[in-house]
Amino acid sequence: MIHDDLYATGLEQRRRMFGPAGAEGQVEHTTDLNDKVQDFVTRVCFGDIWQRDGLSVADRSKITIAMLIAQGKSHEIRVHMRGALANGISPLELREIVVHSILYIGIPGAVEGLRALDEVLAENGISQDLDGESGRTATDTGA
Structure with missing residues (x-):
């Protein structure tokens, strides 16, 4: 690999988003098989x-997650949801990206996004109580 300014900047961005395991942990284990990637x-x-x-980096995180959900890339969805939390995206925003995806990619894709979000929130000790919406009744909403 070429160690230039782009490399240094990229490694630092990876470190901020994914920690040492997603930065040095990835590039230090580069082989002839995966060095180009x-x-x-x-x-x-x-x-x-x-x-x-x-x-912004936060906007890029949101867009990346939406595209990964649309493609059904399970592993990468989880990786980038972790990175999004590091980039300041709230659990509520992540949930809304998944909910919004129902309109454009369908229920199965959105369910995969919710599975990923559930795992990422659990592993980070983040509550799933985001906005109290699940406890509302028709009376609460005026319906």
Whole structure:
């Protein structure tokens, strides 16, 4: 791998989002099999694209999660939900991204997103009591 400014910036972004395991833990275990992928992810994805003006890192997290849910990429959904929490995205915002996805990708994709969010919140000790919506009744809403 080329260790230049893009690499250093990308590694730092990975560290902020995914901790040492998602930064040094990934690149230090690079092999001839995966070196091109790790180089691309570190330098281009996180060192360049995630650093561009026009969208905040938080917005990029939201967009990435929505696209991963739409593609049904289970592992990456979980990875990026963890990163989104580190980027300041609230559990409520993550839930709303999943709920919104029902409209555009359907229930099965949204359910996979909810499974991922459930796991990520549990592993981080974050309550699923987000807004009290589940306890509301028709009387509460005026229906």
